[in-house]
Amino acid sequence: MNVATTVIKSRHSIRKFKSDPIDELIIKDAIECARHAPTAMNIQPWLFGVIKEKPLLQKIAQLTDHAKFIADAPLCFAVFGEKKATYYLEDCCAATENLIIALQAHGIGSCWVAGDKKAHAEPVRKLLNVPDTHTLVSLVPAGMPSEVSIIEKKDLKYVVFEESFKKG
Numbered sequence: 001m002n003v004a005t006t007v008i009k010s011r012h013s014i015r016k017f018k019s020d021p022i023d024e025l026i027i028k029d030a031i032e033c034a035r036h037a038p039t040a041m042n043i044q045p046w047l048f049g050v051i052k053e054k055p056l057l058q059k060i061a062q063l064t065d066h067a068k069f070i071a072d073a074p075l076c077f078a079v080f081g082e083k084k085a086t087y088y089l090e091d092c093c094a095a096t097e098n099l100i101i102a103l104q105a106h107g108i109g110s111c112w113v114a115g116d117k118k119a120h121a122e123p124v125r126k127l128l129n130v131p132d133t134h135t136l137v138s139l140v141p142a143g144m145p146s147e148v149s150i151i152e153k154k155d156l157k158y159v160v161f162e163e164s165f166k167k168g
């Protein structure tokens with residue numbers, strides 16, 4: 001078994017966290033991994049926010065519809081994409097996944113929370129004082145897991161095809 005693929009397959013969205021802070025070296029390494037994601041024409045059209053202050057976490061949580069648990073996370077990353085970059089969404093999604101997998105490799109649980117297409121994208125941007133050249137792509141609350149729930153994945157036979165697709 002390969003370490004990287006084992007880490008990827010062991011990840012589950014975590015929505016309940018212990019209150020312990022995340023080590024600064026882990027935060028830095030996770031952001032390093034995020035910024036190593038591929039980007040169209042190597043534009044790297046992103047900004048990574050690291051939010052730890054409780055009142056800010058609570059305000060962000062309040063703004064979301066399906067992520068009130070952000071209020072109880074010790075930390076939340078916020079990934080913003082530069083709107084003028086044609087592929088900012090793909091680029092920032094690649095960075096978000098790298099971030100989440102890097103956290104998992106360090107034993108830190110997290111959950112991808114939608115930003116792009118969500119009504120909270122603009123209020124979160126304003127709350128964090130991010131220039132309007134950028135838009136929120138994702139929020140990633142993170143911390144030591146206090147509860148893990150495992151979601152079943154579709155069987156490979158339903159999602160893979162070889163050569164040309166055949167029904168049934």
Ligand SMILES: Cc1cc2nc3c(=O)[nH]c(=O)nc-3n(C[C@H](O)[C@H](O)[C@H](O)COP(=O)(O)O)c2cc1C
Nearest residue numbers: 011012013014015066067111112113114149150151
């Ligand atoms: C683009 C995207 C947006 C998501 N938004 C939310 C969200 O707003 N709230 C939430 O609790 N989970 C959110 N999730 C997490 C998914 O619910 C989760 O990945 C899915 O149920 C599969 O579970 P797993 O991550 O444990 O494999 C989001 C995931 C993605 C990729």
